Amino acid sequence: MRKNIVLIGMPGCGKTAVGRILAQLLDLPLVDTDELVERAAGATIPEIFAAEGELAFRDRETAAARQAAGLEGTVIATGGGMVLRPENMEALGATGVIFFRDRALEAIIGEDHSGRPLVGSQPDKLKKLYTERIELYRKYAQYTISNTDTAQAAAEQIAALYEQEARV
Ligand SMILES: Nc1ncnc2c1ncn2[C@@H]1O[C@H](COP(=O)(O)OP(=O)(O)O)[C@@H](O)[C@H]1O
Ligand SMILES: O=C(O)C1=C[C@@H](OP(=O)(O)O)[C@@H](O)[C@H](O)C1
């Protein structure tokens, strides 16, 4: 069974962007857990937060984690809050190698966060999320990708580590 590649990290660190490049580089399918949630709900992430609240979103995210963990040989981009529930990470870690994309907070703050209800246009919220979550990202990461270059460079680093892992 070929393991999945699971990408974790702060909202805006590039999980989705790096995931797309990785899937092309390795010729593997890509699944974004936010997309699984949106498809199951028939609504966008901001709509789900507005209509049902964060807890309902987290329940949907846990269902998406279980679904994604059932795949193999797939690049899985998660939402930034996936690490908040240990059961999510147990499920994803059982069938995947976990990579933490540790992009500099200043660079993350510079991105467009309009589609992220927990962040919006307030950098202070991102700083708070970072403080609350950094230990969780570190705890669950098998590998940390800290280069702050391009998404392409991060994807190449992850691809090399994954192929090395597959040879062990
Ligand atoms: N060095 C970099 N690494 C990752 N993403 C980058 C980088 N530089 C710019 N970006 C951009 O930052 C944004 C990150 O957003 P996204 O991939 O949606 O993050 P996430 O899924 O982690 O929330 C994308 O628009 C991506 O193109
Ligand atoms: O950090 C978070 O709690 C969230 C991150 C988002 O995903 P990205 O990290 O892909 O932006 C999305 O799941 C939702 O808006 C909540």
Ligand SMILES: [Mg+2]
């Ligand atoms: Mg994303």
